[in-house]
Amino acid sequence: MRIVLVGPPGAGKGTQAAFLAKNLSIPHISTGDLFRANISQGTELGKQAKAYMDAGNLVPDEVTIGMARDRMAQPDAQNGFLLDGFPRNVSQAEALDAALEADGVKLDAVLDLEVPEDEVVKRIAGRRVCRNESAHVFHVTYTPPKTGGVCDACGGELYQRDDDSEETVRKRLEVYHTQTEPIIDYYKAQDLVVTISALGKVADVTERAMEALRSDRAPQA
Numbered sequence: 001m002r003i004v005l006v007g008p009p010g011a012g013k014g015t016q017a018a019f020l021a022k023n024l025s026i027p028h029i030s031t032g033d034l035f036r037a038n039i040s041q042g043t044e045l046g047k048q049a050k051a052y053m054d055a056g057n058l059v060p061d062e063v064t065i066g067m068a069r070d071r072m073a074q075p076d077a078q079n080g081f082l083l084d085g086f087p088r089n090v091s092q093a094e095a096l097d098a099a100l101e102a103d104g105v106k107l108d109a110v111l112d113l114e115v116p117e118d119e120v121v122k123r124i125a126g127r128r129v130c131r132n133e134s135a136h137v138f139h140v141t142y143t144p145p146k147t148g149g150v151c152d153a154c155g156g157e158l159y160q161r162d163d164d165s166e167e168t169v170r171k172r173l174e175v176y177h178t179q180t181e182p183i184i185d186y187y188k189a190q191d192l193v194v195t196i197s198a199l200g201k202v203a204d205v206t207e208r209a210m211e212a213l214r215s216d217r218a219p220q221a
Contacts (some may be wrong), residue, residue: 001024001026001080001082001108001109001213002080002081002100002105002106002107002108002109003020003024003026003080003081003082003083003107003108003109003110003111003213004082004083004086004087004096004107004109004110004111004187005017005020005082005083005084005110005111005113006110006111006112006113006180006183006184007112007113007114007115007198008113008115008117008120008173008176008181009120009124009169009172009173009176010115010119010120010121010123010124010169011113011114011115011120011198012113012115012198012202012205013084013085013113014030014084015202016113016198016202016205016206016209017030017082017084019202019206020082020111020206020209020210021082023206023210024080024082024213025079026077026079026080026081026082027074027076027077027081027082028081028082028084029068029071029072029077029081029082029083029084029086030084030085030086031064031068031084031085031086031088032085034064034067034068034071034086035049035059035067038067043070045063045066045067045070046067048063049063049064049067061089061091061092061095062095064086064092065092065095065096065099068083068086068096068099069099072099072100072103073103080108083096087183088179088180088183089179089180089182089183090182090183090186092183093183093186093187094186107187107190107192108192109192109193109194109213110183110184110187110192110193110194111194111196111209111212111213112184112193112194112195112196113196113198113205113209114195114196114197114198115197115198115199116199117173119199120169120173121166121169121170121173122141123139123142124164124169125160125164125165125166125169126139126140126141126142127139127160127161127164128140128145128149128158128159128160129158129159129160129161130151130153130154130156130157130158131156131157131158131159132151132154132156134151134153134154134156136151136152136153136154136156138151138152138158145158194212194213196208196209196212
């Protein structure tokens, strides 16, 4: 199957992508991994991306799309893939459609992980990270340390990263609603969207997703 995974920050996309890719025997392709691989390997696209990033600028869509297309052309992705973090906007979604059409294939599904906004804030703003090299992660509600503010593993101080503050999380949600959420309507027009609740245990969400994909989609050539 060829799947795009979407959802707000804090929806658990990375975790679910890993489990779903394993269950479906397809590669998990994330934007972050694409950038790291291309930059570390010194590819032409990686050099272009690094130049923009070093200058503090956003990497243009065409560079990101080029990386994604190269990755989807690899042998392990010939029978399908799961895209995580791409496309991020409608223009990228249109470019992805064009690239897939040129290769004679289509997406099978767009899996939308649905989480209430207050739950997103609670999930992310509740994270606490150890300052020591172990960088163990706790959560004030879901996985609290035995002693407040102290890492169970090494006794290091736990702190809240700037990216995890409620103010920052709400700004990230605004960006998601403005830039990424419109792709859901774009794909709904193609009857590709499968929406599931991302609340509950990780295994339950995975099973919910697998059942939705089995029920609503059949692989396409």
